[in-house]
Amino acid sequence: MRLSRFERVRERLRRAYESGRDSVRARRTRPAELPVGAEVASPTSPGPVAPPAAPVVGAPPPTEVHASTVSRDDADVPHALRIAAAWSWRLIVVGVVAWALIMVVGRIKIVFIPLAVALLFSALLAPAVGWLLRVRLPRSAATTVVLVGGLAAVVATLTLVVNEFIKGVPELSANATEGVRQIQDWLKTGPLHLSDSQLNRYIDEITRWVNENTSSLTSGALSTAATVAELLTGTLLVVFATFFFLRDGNRIWRFLVRLLPVAARWKVDDAGRASWETLGAYVRATILVAFIDAVGIGIFLVAFDIPFAFPLIALVFLGAFIPIVGATLSGAVAVLVALVDSGPVTALIILAAVIGVQQVEGHILQPLIMGRAVAIHPLAVVIGVAAGVVLAGITGAVIAVPLIAVINTAVRRLAARRVPDTPPDAVVVASQAP
Secondary structure (H helix, E strand, C coil): HHHHHHHHHHHHHHHHHHHHHHHHHHHHHHHHHHHCCCCCCCCCCCCCCCCCCCCCCCCCCCCCCCCCCCCCHHHHHHHHHHHEEEHHHHHHHHHHHHHHHHHHHHHHHHHHHHHHHHHHHHHHHHHHHHCCCCCCCHHHHHHHHHHHHHHHHHHHHHHHHHHHHHHHHHHCCCHHHHHHHHHHHHHHHHCCCCCHHHHHHCCCCCCCCCCCCCHHHHHHCCHHHHHHHHHHHHHHHHHHHHHHHHHHHCCCCCHHHCCCHHHHHHHHHHHHHHHHHHHHHHHHHHHHHHHHHHHHHHHHHHHHCCCCHHHHHHHHHHHHHCCCCHHHHHHHHHHHHHHHCHHHHHHHHHHHHHHHHHHHHHHHHHHHHCCCCCCCCCHHHHHHHHHHHHHHHHHHHHHHHHHHHHHHHHHHHHHHHCCCCCCCCCCCCCCCCC
């Protein structure tokens, strides 16, 4: 009897506990109190129904507030105008930042340009350093051997070009005088039919222009000492920067990456290494294309016994580093020398050879050798070369296109929505499964 009473008490306590627990849960999940007169949502009544508002006579129609607006005043502005204004101020900010960067680069171009040239040389010589490292040569020794060998090749080539140019100057001067006389005769007897008085007037105008600009030419000559000092300083900076880029380039890059936030390191590292591969591919492909151009045009120059054949070949080789513009200018110089030395027929043959080589370069060599990794639109190339010439002369024209290629690759990698590959030296710590 006592046991049954105890069980009844326990059952009552259990039911009281469950009832209290259910009431607490109901209060926690109860919706906010609705205003008086509103109906509770149910399957037959999907939600609270508010009493209809009375219309106000003379009030303007309600304005629809877009999700992109922060006030009713913004909602009064057309959506297209808001979008245009948003784009405009963002483009203005980007333009101001770009202008500031250009001004900074212009101020420190004596440092920026040698560093850019050193990066080009490093991208060119890095495979040779890697090969010497694979044969167990110390890193400093491998870098020194490659750098000294590269400098020796450049000095030997420049010495040979200068010697050939000095030997051919007397002959070219005599041929130039004869060429000028032939041009004068053609102007008289050709389709223009210029008279002696007209030729003399044009010659006098050219002479007067030279005399009027003598002061500017003299001031440029007076600044030769400063130019030579800047050239020597830039050359030393290129040599030292190339040495340290080749020896410690990987450590320098990893130090710079560690300065960034942790979340951005892998992305920036992936973009930087892809850009370096693009720069190396561009430099090697450009050298190969320049060599083929120089050999192709040089064969015609040697076959027709054009003076300054070797210097012209070197000029064509160097001109190929400036896409589109450089090849045209170097080919024009070769045609003019052929015209002065051998007459118009030989000049036309050399012109045809230059055009043919350039067509082969533009339609076969460039797409085949460079590939899609460094493909840049010709308009971007022309604009980049023009901007480089304005900012830094010939050197700016040389480094403009590889700079555009590197920036293009970096932006594409940073904008790509993918997880970069795990670095080979990364340490991944995984927790044990429970």
